[in-house]
Amino acid sequence: MNDIFRRLDIAASGLTAHRQWMDLIAGNIANAETTRTPEGGPFRRQLAVFMEMQDADGQPRGVKVAQQIGDDSELRKVYNPQHPDADAQGYVSYPNVDVVMEMVDLIAANRAYEANATVIEAAKSSAQRTIGILQA
Numbered sequence: 001m002n003d004i005f006r007r008l009d010i011a012a013s014g015l016t017a018h019r020q021w022m023d024l025i026a027g028n029i030a031n032a033e034t035t036r037t038p039e040g041g042p043f044r045r046q047l048a049v050f051m052e053m054q055d056a057d058g059q060p061r062g063v064k065v066a067q068q069i070g071d072d073s074e075l076r077k078v079y080n081p082q083h084p085d086a087d088a089q090g091y092v093s094y095p096n097v098d099v100v101m102e103m104v105d106l107i108a109a110n111r112a113y114e115a116n117a118t119v120i121e122a123a124k125s126s127a128q129r130t131i132g133i134l135q136a
Helices: 002-030 099-135
Strands: 046-054 060-070 076-079 091-094
Touching (some): 002 060
């Protein structure tokens, strides 16, 4: 029975981590055209850094988003001298967010989320069968 709970814990951590990743992707897409942030300058794409969690015995206990970091890749430059955020040459710096790539990442995150949900359903079914056998 402990093995079933271990599987549930690992899958649940995956659900949480992949949900956080999907939220991060949604934020990237929502800010794909944000040229001015409170910190100054255009929005920068955010990335999730995943980390394996281990128990005291060094056994895998799941995964988590260890940190959220900004993508330092180059910003998009668009010539638009009338834009309020244009530089002296008339170029506006736009976020380094590629919406198509974000959608690809979103599909990957969603599939990983679904895989963890499937593991939880399988563990639940296994636990129910085990309880049924013990009651018989």
